[in-house]
Amino acid sequence: MSEVAANPVLSVRDLQCAYIHDHPVLSIPELDIYRGELVFLLGRSGIGKSTFLEVAGAMNLPGGGITGSISYFSEGEAVDVIDLWSRDQDVISSFRRQHLSFVFQETNLMENFSSGENMLLPGLIQGGDEGVIHERVRAFMDQLGLEQKLFDQHPNRLSGGQRQRMAFIRALSGHFEVLFGDEPTGNLDPASAESLMELLRSHLQSSGKSGVLVSHDFNLASRFASRIAVITHDPDRFGTGLLDRENIFWIRDGHWVNRDREWSHEELSVRLSNLIRNQERLVKA
Amino acid sequence: MKRASSGAYRSLFIKREFRALLGPGYGYFVRLVALMMAMLLALGISLGGLEQLRIRMDDPFTNTLEVAIPLGSGDLAQEAYDSLMVPDVREALYIEGGEFSQVTLDWLLDMKLGEARWFRNRSLAVDSRLTHQLLTDPDLLYRDVGPEGLPERPSDQCGLIVTEETVRQLGLDPHTLEALPFRLEGNEDSSSFTLFLPVFAIVKQLPGGCDLAMPDPMAVMRNEPYERFVRPFDRNNQVSLLVPDLDEDEIRARIESSPYAGEIYHVVSSSAKLDDHYTYTQVTLSLREDVGVEKRQVWRKRLEELAGSADRRVLLTYPWYCDNEGENRNMEIKKYRLNLFFSQLDNVREFELKLNEVADGLSIDMSRIESSRNFSLVARLTAILSAGLFLFCLLGMVFYMNHMVQNHLYRNRQGLGTLAAFGLSRRDLNGMYSQIIILYTVFATGFGFLLVLMVKGILELLGTASYLVILHPYLFVAILLGWGVVILSTRRSIHQYLQKTPGDLIFNR
Numbered sequence: 001m002s003e004v005a006a007n008p009v010l011s012v013r014d015l016q017c018a019y020i021h022d023h024p025v026l027s028i029p030e031l032d033i034y035r036g037e038l039v040f041l042l043g044r045s046g047i048g049k050s051t052f053l054e055v056a057g058a059m060n061l062p063g064g065g066i067t068g069s070i071s072y073f074s075e076g077e078a079v080d081v082i083d084l085w086s087r088d089q090d091v092i093s094s095f096r097r098q099h100l101s102f103v104f105q106e107t108n109l110m111e112n113f114s115s116g117e118n119m120l121l122p123g124l125i126q127g128g129d130e131g132v133i134h135e136r137v138r139a140f141m142d143q144l145g146l147e148q149k150l151f152d153q154h155p156n157r158l159s160g161g162q163r164q165r166m167a168f169i170r171a172l173s174g175h176f177e178v179l180f181g182d183e184p185t186g187n188l189d190p191a192s193a194e195s196l197m198e199l200l201r202s203h204l205q206s207s208g209k210s211g212v213l214v215s216h217d218f219n220l221a222s223r224f225a226s227r228i229a230v231i232t233h234d235p236d237r238f239g240t241g242l243l244d245r246e247n248i249f250w251i252r253d254g255h256w257v258n259r260d261r262e263w264s265h266e267e268l269s270v271r272l273s274n275l276i277r278n279q280e281r282l283v284k285a
Numbered sequence: 286m287k288r289a290s291s292g293a294y295r296s297l298f299i300k301r302e303f304r305a306l307l308g309p310g311y312g313y314f315v316r317l318v319a320l321m322m323a324m325l326l327a328l329g330i331s332l333g334g335l336e337q338l339r340i341r342m343d344d345p346f347t348n349t350l351e352v353a354i355p356l357g358s359g360d361l362a363q364e365a366y367d368s369l370m371v372p373d374v375r376e377a378l379y380i381e382g383g384e385f386s387q388v389t390l391d392w393l394l395d396m397k398l399g400e401a402r403w404f405r406n407r408s409l410a411v412d413s414r415l416t417h418q419l420l421t422d423p424d425l426l427y428r429d430v431g432p433e434g435l436p437e438r439p440s441d442q443c444g445l446i447v448t449e450e451t452v453r454q455l456g457l458d459p460h461t462l463e464a465l466p467f468r469l470e471g472n473e474d475s476s477s478f479t480l481f482l483p484v485f486a487i488v489k490q491l492p493g494g495c496d497l498a499m500p501d502p503m504a505v506m507r508n509e510p511y512e513r514f515v516r517p518f519d520r521n522n523q524v525s526l527l528v529p530d531l532d533e534d535e536i537r538a539r540i541e542s543s544p545y546a547g548e549i550y551h552v553v554s555s556s557a558k559l560d561d562h563y564t565y566t567q568v569t570l571s572l573r574e575d576v577g578v579e580k581r582q583v584w585r586k587r588l589e590e591l592a593g594s595a596d597r598r599v600l601l602t603y604p605w606y607c608d609n610e611g612e613n614r615n616m617e618i619k620k621y622r623l624n625l626f627f628s629q630l631d632n633v634r635e636f637e638l639k640l641n642e643v644a645d646g647l648s649i650d651m652s653r654i655e656s657s658r659n660f661s662l663v664a665r666l667t668a669i670l671s672a673g674l675f676l677f678c679l680l681g682m683v684f685y686m687n688h689m690v691q692n693h694l695y696r697n698r699q700g701l702g703t704l705a706a707f708g709l710s711r712r713d714l715n716g717m718y719s720q721i722i723i724l725y726t727v728f729a730t731g732f733g734f735l736l737v738l739m740v741k742g743i744l745e746l747l748g749t750a751s752y753l754v755i756l757h758p759y760l761f762v763a764i765l766l767g768w769g770v771v772i773l774s775t776r777r778s779i780h781q782y783l784q785k786t787p788g789d790l791i792f793n794r
Contacts, residue, residue: 050792057788058706059706059791060786060789061786090712093705093712095708096705098708100706100708102703102706102707106699108699110700110701110704111305111697111700112302112304113297113301117297117301121294121704121707124294124297125294125704
């Protein structure tokens with residue numbers, strides 16, 4: 001499974017998440033995320049994509065129970081994020097500060113802060129140099145075509161697209177190992193979405209960081225992802241999303257590959273579309 | 286560039302969230318200030334009410350009960366007094382002390398009309414609590430310096446306590462009055478004349494509906510025959526007389542041409558003005574030391590002659606002094622009334638029963654008993670209402686702050702959840718919101734206090750400031766208590782809300 005890089009930054013093993021005891025909503029036998037990768041997580045609504053985002057992003061633990069492990073590897077040490085929940089809250093907060101970043105479809109900007117302050121906050125919380133973060137934010141704004149004067153404006157005066165780009169810059173301005181995105185381009189027009197993805201991909205590749213994006217947009221995924229993982233229904237357990245190796249696609253020598261078969265871009269789009277549609281039919285049936 | 290530190294986001298966060306909690310147009314803050322002001326006003330007015338009640342309780346008209354003593358029941362009254370003054374009884378009935386008093390009808394000269402009118406005159410024990418209360422009444426009209434021309438009073442002199450209404454009825458000005466024209470009707474041996482008795486205090490009213498009061502020694506002497514009461518010379522053998530319608534030279538000429546001029550040591554005269562109606566000449570005579578007591582009595586008549594005694598407007602004045610020594614030592618006032626002073630009025634009904642038990646023949650005005658009981662009830666109700674108002678306002682503030690903060694957190698839950706996902710710890714969030722709430726409450730209290738001070742200022746201009754007490758220890762204790770309750774309860778709400786995980790906050794679970 002080491003087609004992209006040698007060392008994973010995030011490794012998931014035998015993960016089972018349940019909101020109700022003995023009724024798992026998500027099962028991931030094995031998943032590794034490597035440095036510099038941009039992984040798209042696809043699947044129909046309610047299949048468990050956001051559950052994975054919350055659990056792997058140390059944002060929540062499902063109340064019905066969780067088994068398996070979600071391990072982060074940093075500087076030769078492995079930290080199981082599930083184990084962190086049993087420790088002091090400050091420990092898990094510290095872990096988030098050092099390893100994680102987020103971008104959400106709803107942007108979740110603080111309305112009482114200026115746009116610039118919103119973008120600076122994660123870096124400041126991490127204890128970063130305000131000047132450095134400030135310059136980085138300004139540079140990202142230029143790259144994403146945001147006027148500098150928007151820095152001092154309140155988010156409620158910005159358009160949806162501008163807010164979404166601000167949320168992206170907020171996620172990129174601080175230090176992180178893995179960036180999690182929940183439909184981060186859902187409110188954007190295709191051109192803006194592509195420029196954001198372009199920025200994200202280049203930033204991840206140049207900095208050796210990783211990104212995991214939950215999305216419905218398999219066209220965007222097929223253009224920008226290093227790897228695409230599709231969560232489907234577990235055929236053995238109805239109501240459980242399953243991410244198995246058969247539904248993970250990666251790029252090798254400019255071609256999409258899965259189970260030693262190469263897929264052209266068009267074939268992959270059709271395949272992904274069919275996979276998701278089949279799931280929807282299955283649910284309806 | 287400023288070096289980043291953990292303080293950078295803290296100060297930014299506190300600043301922005303504090304501003305947000307002030308509300309649009311500072312509306313949320315203004316409402317809390319209004320609530321705080323209402324609480325402080327409620328407390329201030331309650332404390333003012335309690336303070337007024339306390340003053341009323343110290344008022345002789347509130348805490349004194351007067352028992353009328355029928356004619357010939359002096360001994361019975363004395364027995365009743367002795368029974369009531371037993372320590373256990375005093376303690377049980379909250380009796381602080383008591384005294385007998387006499388009430389007489391006396392004549393005072395109407396300066397405008399030149400006519401004498403009668404007024405109710407009561408006696409007062411010199412060192413009693415009642416006298417002290419009358420002389421320390423905040424509404425007291427009192428002067429030490431008299432009108433030009435009248436002699437200064439030595440410190441051991443006695444004086445009258447008179448009501449303002451009485452002074453006005455006599456056509457005198459309460460603000461310049463030094464002495465009161467006490468009219469003594471003459472007898473076969475002497476013509477009527479007026480003594481100007483020094484006034485120590487002018488009060489709004491006197492107990493028992495009396496118009497003036499005199500100290501017991503003076504009252505004792507007032508009971509004595511005419512000649513004993515009228516002792517025109519003081520201990521220095523000096524007398525002053527006021528003579529109308531004669532100038533100084535004419536009076537001096539009369540005195541110096543008198544066959545008794547040899548007994549006079551010194552004469553001083555000057556123009557004196559008592560009121561707007563008459564101009565007098567004040568003459569002060571000092572007799573030689575060897576002029577004895579008997580001769581002084583003779584001199585009284587001579588003075589009348591010198592001043593033109595045929596005229597009823599001839600006025601004599603002389604310094605009065607309380608003489609508790611010698612012949613006055615064993616003299617007593619007449620026991621017409623028994624005055625009892627209470628520290629509390631809670632057991633006034635029991636007092637009435639006790640009085641009936643120890644002195645069946647003595648009666649007490651039931652309306653006074655009922656008034657006293659009502660006063661006690663009002664005092665208790667005021668205290669309960671004060672506590673109720675305080676608790677009501679405090680609860681109002683607690684609910685308001687909790688509601689406001691919870692609303693704010695709910696509106697910003699996704700942003701806060703996202704910051705928590707980025708690594709802002711729960712401890713930090715709680716700490717920052719606690720600081721905001723403390724600042725918020727302190728500012729609201731400060732502004733509320735300033736506004737109440739302004740209200741107090743307005744009331745002072747209107748002359749009703751005494752009904753609002755601000756600088757009172759209870760008020761500051763209440764503020765501290767209010768802070769404590771509001772801050773702790775709001776902190777608890779914040780802590781409870783922020784117990785949620787970042788995921789629950791972001792996805793609104």
